[in-house]
Amino acid sequence: MNQQSPTRVVGTRTDLLCNTLEEMIIDGRxxxxxxLDETELAKRxxxxxxxxREAIRALVAIGLVEAGGRQGAIVARVxxxxxxxxxxxxxxxxxxxxxxxxxxxxxxxxxxxHATHKRLIATLEASDPDEFYRVNIEFHDQLYxxxxxxxxxxxxxxxxxxxxxxxxxVTYQPGRMRDTIDEHQAxxxxxxxxxxxxxxxxxxxxxxxxxxxxxxxxxxxxxMAV
Numbered sequence: 001m002n003q004q005s006p007t008r009v010v011g012t013r014t015d016l017l018c019n020t021l022e023e024m025i026i027d028g029r030x031x032x033x034x035x036l037d038e039t040e041l042a043k044r045x046x047x048x049x050x051x052x053r054e055a056i057r058a059l060v061a062i063g064l065v066e067a068g069g070r071q072g073a074i075v076a077r078v079x080x081x082x083x084x085x086x087x088x089x090x091x092x093x094x095x096x097x098x099x100x101x102x103x104x105x106x107x108x109x110x111x112x113x114h115a116t117h118k119r120l121i122a123t124l125e126a127s128d129p130d131e132f133y134r135v136n137i138e139f140h141d142q143l144y145x146x147x148x149x150x151x152x153x154x155x156x157x158x159x160x161x162x163x164x165x166x167x168x169x170v171t172y173q174p175g176r177m178r179d180t181i182d183e184h185q186a187x188x189x190x191x192x193x194x195x196x197x198x199x200x201x202x203x204x205x206x207x208x209x210x211x212x213x214x215x216x217x218x219x220x221x222x223x224m225a226v
Contacts, residue, residue, distance in 0.1 A: 013047055018055035025064050026164040036073040063162040091207035093156040098203030099196040100147035109146040117184050124177050
């Protein structure tokens with residue numbers, strides 16, 4: 001699966017390698033708890049150990065990788081309780097962005113959100129889950145951008161990247177993509193009406209892990225976390 005597009009500017013070998021490793025962690029090709037061996041990775045990607053080391057440091061900085069100890073760098077593991085806390089915080093940040101977007105988004109920006117939402121519907125109707133995931137990320141990126149608050153948006157994106165391996169599993173649960181469409185529609189309606197409180201509540205509810213979404217995700221956590 002080709003999943004969430006990295007937010008960094010691609011250019012150097014370190015950038016390219018970091019983006020590749022991030023995608024591999026997000027889509028599960030590198031599992032939670034797996035060791036990142038600098039020598040093996042350098043050989044695998046045909047680079048020296050320096051860009052590998054720098055890429056790992058960048059992944060440590062965003063929380064996808066843990067460093068230290070005899071094992072060296074390993075893909076971060078998250079407990080069930082910590083995961084729930086992280087989703088709760090994501091819901092708060094998302095709600096704040098939606099509230100500000102309802103107050104600050106221009107007419108053109110609102111039209112762009114609707115256009116992206118229509119593309120998302122098309123990917124659902126085409127039964128293309130990979131493209132659905134990608135367009136869904138684009139919708140949320142626009143929501144952060146149209147809130148016109150750089151620091152808050154940066155924090156939301158940072159946490160989203162940390163949660164990406166788990167959010168993906170929620171997205172691909174049966175019926176979840178259809179629910180996403182309905183929940184986005186509620187966010188859009190509130191933004192169109194410049195109703196900050198309703199936008200906040202709709203966006204927060206969209207990111208909350210509740211009911212079947214929560215129990216289904218926790219059911220697979222033993223493979224991913226300790």
